[in-house]
Amino acid sequence: MKEAIIRLPYLFQGDDLNYYLEESNSIDDALQAYAEMLEEASEMMWVIRQTVSGHRVKFHAGMHHIGIAGPSSVVDKLIAAGVAANETRWHVELDDDRLIGTPEEIIYDHD
Numbered sequence: 001m002k003e004a005i006i007r008l009p010y011l012f013q014g015d016d017l018n019y020y021l022e023e024s025n026s027i028d029d030a031l032q033a034y035a036e037m038l039e040e041a042s043e044m045m046w047v048i049r050q051t052v053s054g055h056r057v058k059f060h061a062g063m064h065h066i067g068i069a070g071p072s073s074v075v076d077k078l079i080a081a082g083v084a085a086n087e088t089r090w091h092v093e094l095d096d097d098r099l100i101g102t103p104e105e106i107i108y109d110h111d
Helices: 013-023 027-052 072-080
Strands: 002-006 057-061 066-070 093-095 098-100 106-110
Touching: 002 072, 013 027, 027 066, 027 072, 066 072
Parallel strands: none
Antiparallel strands: 002 066, 057 066, 057 106, 093 098
16 A cells, blocks of 8 residues: 555635735736636546546545555556655554544545
């Protein structure tokens, strides 16, 4: 099993929109840039869905990041596609094929 981090291009919806409002010349430009960022995130999630479909993977959905664990072949495809990074800042223990984490963590197991 290999682990990686999925880095979507946003953190907080209000903060991210505020960034574009401050950096853009108009509200229209800011909303366009924000929409493009959300489209990029959506495209990344479609690639992830297509890549993991039919494989046993585990997601760790924390407040500021998403971790994925699964077969090396699947995780390597995600890394090659640029939707995951070969990092393991998150780590949970495997115990009898279950993921164990802290109480605030949400662990999803997908077959």
